[in-house]
Amino acid sequence: MTPWNISGTGCGTPVCRISSKRFEVRGIHDRVGSEQQDMTLDSVSAAQRMTSRDLPDGLGPAVDDWAADLDRTTRSGKGMRSALFDAVYTHAGGRDEAVRAAACQALELLHEAFLVHDDVADGDDHRRGRPNLQGRTTTRGAEQGLSRETAAHVGMVGGLLGGDLLLVAAMGEFARLPVPAPVLHRAMAEVEGAVVASIAGEYADVHGAAHGEPTTQEHALAIGAAKTAAYSVTLPMVLGVVLAGGPEEMIPPLRETGRHLGTAYQVVDDVLGVFGDPAVTGKSNEGDLMRRAPTVLLAFASTTDLWPRVDAALGGTDAGRPGPDPAAARALLAECGARDHALGIAEDLVTAARAALDSPAVPHELRSALDPHLATALERTR
Template identity: 40%
Template sequence: MTATVTQTAPREDMSTRVEEVLRQRFAIHCENAEVYGAEFAALWRATADHALGGKLVRPRLLLDIHRALVPTAGEDAMIGAVDIATHIELLHYAFLLHDDVIDGDLTRRKRPNLIGQLAAGTPGASEQDALHWARSSAILMGDLMLSAAIMGFARADVPAHTRGRLLDLVEQTILETVAGEHTDVALSHGIIASDVDTVLSMSVYKTATYSFSLPLRAAALLADSSTSAEKTLQAVGRHLGLAYQLQDDLLCIFGDHRTHGKDPFSDLREGKETAIIAFARSTSAWHDIEPRFGSADLSLQDATSMRDLLRECGAERFVIGLIGDQLDAVYALLSEAELAGEISSDAARSILVSTSRLEGRHA
């Protein structure tokens, strides 16, 4: 069953439409799940609770750019854009579920994630069994969210040629994101040698492709923009996404977890090969960092000491510089594209607003 978008909602608050459609979709799924048993229905309700209420970074980006590219778009076109934006959010949540399993995370958005909630809600089981149940449930729900996202693209009420190009785009996006995640795990276990270039390439595929290039390119396709404009937006998205990921890496180690809501120092406990760590490996400080890096039982005191070493060796400063480089590249690309007439000044301005939100981000 396909949920409809209320057509009387104000154009200025398109994210509200996305939230509304998400709620409608989850309500339908929760109702349909009842026939498969109380546990499965409860799993859908818990999933809905965790999936809703996010920042909607990706849908907002798509809708803002689409509106800037087609300021006179009719209601039907806006409904189509909202539909695609909604399914990009479902794709995002599918990746989050799988990522939490891979990383062993139990918290997100300042509270237990789906795995943490499910594991804590099985008092009759052993801790090991409860965690296995919770992680298995997250994998299965991630599969269902991925399926729902792809089917949403396939059923989108847009012209047939646009739908075909959107499906090609989402297929390539999933491929690149999985490739990036696969490399990330390989780096963390030493299967692939870690260096800054490899880590940055992995981050582009794992985060930038689906979080920024996908919504920007989807907006261009929905707006029937030129191929050159789409390519420019793809490049802009890669730089923005890399900046976003690098900031996430900084927040995990140097940020205030009370503000960003992530598990503090989880990257250090997991032995995650970020650009911070890749840089530190090339310094004399690595001798003191390496023995405790990747320790699952890393104490707060040891983690704080490692953080201080990473700061002293220049890793924090180095990654802050990388972020600045990515944002400078965005500004240059947008300036060139605007001068060449590839994108409008309104579209460039809209992306710059998104870029400004990244600078100095704390959550």
């Protein structure tokens, strides 16, 4: 995979190069009305998830409660992965409803697994506007008389193991796809590659935040491409071709499109993680700031004259500094142009995705079907 070469204020080959023009700030956190419609094709129902009925008997009510909490925290989402898969699978010639439904279910389960693990890694206790598995398990432990530290530990382990259960369930669904063995082997290789990339990207994110030093823009974009784009956008589209038995020449442009588009989604997600309205996003807009997440926002801010003030508002990296002030850091990131810059990066990534998709190997009808996903990437409010 060719690395990004950062040049000036933008991202370089092969993704994009930022020009000197000024980008309009779209106010993505203010425009609730511009929210994309949920594109769920096959919601993964509670009966299909890893619930208490799938677990051994006799483990006690605590396990039953934990499994019920897992079910409650994994019931809603945009269904973007299944929608991407369905569009490509259909236009690549796929007609088997059993394959389509099973692949959509596996992709959504994989997404849920990574969301649960991501919340554990980031120390978040809310997702989609309500307590997540870690939050529910922690609260339950506290209500049962556990100390704050012990309840937090049980909650963290509950989240970690819940994510493991969902990951096992997802891999089981992929392994049971009703396709010929050679096709299944190819599909599993794609799944394995995406899972490995996402796990490695998540670790890079946590490691970068823990050390507290600002990252480079190149590194921030590489993290987004690995932890988000690989499984969330590229995998569904490539699997659509593989499972449909579509033309091999469709895969390279779709893989490139997925990398650009998925990275754009992550950049916008990082902007929402700081400037978004928690009532709309369903999660805190302070967490990424408090943990100094290695994002394009901080990478850009560290190159400006306002960085010492941003660094101080984030709590600094030296002992004895005052605690973080997320509101002040947010205001300074806007003032130094980090927010505008990040949105410009996302816009150019979407432009690069369109260019990759505009390939003779990609049918016009498929380009039209995928266009809404590109159009809404910059208009998300959650």
